[in-house]
Amino acid sequence: MVQIHTNTDMLINAREEGSAVVAEIVGDIDLHRSPDLRGDIMLVLDGRKPTKLILKCEQVKYMDSSAIAVLVEALQKLRVFKGQLFLTNLQPRVKGLLEIARLESIINLVDTVETALKR
Amino acid sequence: MELPSPLHLSFTSHPQEIAPVRHAIEAFATQARFGDVAVGEIGLCVNEAIANIIRHAYRGQSDRPIELDAGFDPELSRLTIRIRDYGTGIQPGPLPHEKLDPMKPGGLGLICLGRLMDSIRFTPQNPGMLLELEKSL
Secondary structure, three states, X not given: OEEOOOOOOOEEEXXXXXXXXXEEEEOOEOOOOHHHHHHHHHHHXXXXXXXXXXXXXXXXXXXXXXXXXXXXXXXXXXXXXXXXXXXXXXXXXXXXXXXXXXXXXXXXXXXXXXXXXXX | OOOOOOEEEEXXXXXXXXXXXXXXXXXXXXXXXXXHHHHHHHHHHHHHHHXXXXXXXXXXXOXXXXXXXXXXXXXXOEEEEEEEEOOOOOOOOOOOOOOOOOOOOOOHHHHHHHHHOOEEEEEEOOOOEEEEXXXXX
16 A cells, blocks of 8 residues: 555545545635645646546545536546546435435445445 | 524625625524425525526626525415525526536526525616525425
8 A cells, every 4th residue: 555645634444445436525615715625636647547536535524616616626637547437435415415415326326435445 | 493584685796706605594494394305405596596696697706796585475375585696697597407417517506596486586786686596385
């Protein structure tokens, strides 16, 4: 397992696990905090071509449309090299917004990081 | 629990203001006896409305005024939220199609307002815009 440096405390425990990159998002994500999340996600993808980016969202009780835009941008970057985006451990309020945004049709929503790694 | 007194918040268009305003309106809705899901929906809609003001009405300027008033009518069991800005006053177009392309999430905030509130109304002001949101128990 190779640890990956991030610049803020929004994305922690970033690491390479085989051909995947795994990290945990911490805290609520709104227009104020989404630029930091974007920066950290782009940082962990920089120079890498993971088959999966797995983001654990257990500590995200809230996200808004600016967070959705960041996730979609990450997916667009991953798709260039046929990578997939996984979100795990989603909180109920977050699931509601993802449903409105129809993200379940383009992003893999699974229960745990372990499940995502096995897919 | 007593029903909430009318709420008035005056704040600037800085993105860091969004979270405390969202928390305040969620507390107000909780006191008005909305359930957890509805409280989350109301908080999200206020969040998206303010984010749209910052992005579009004020074009990212972080020091412009925004005012929010909330009231609850116990006879009608109805929450009313009014959000006033002094920006461009450009009225949003029609609500984006609800089956939006998930790879192009622009307009998602407006979709949330349309889906999660009972009614939304934009009224141009001079200057700016008044947005009125309503949701019943």
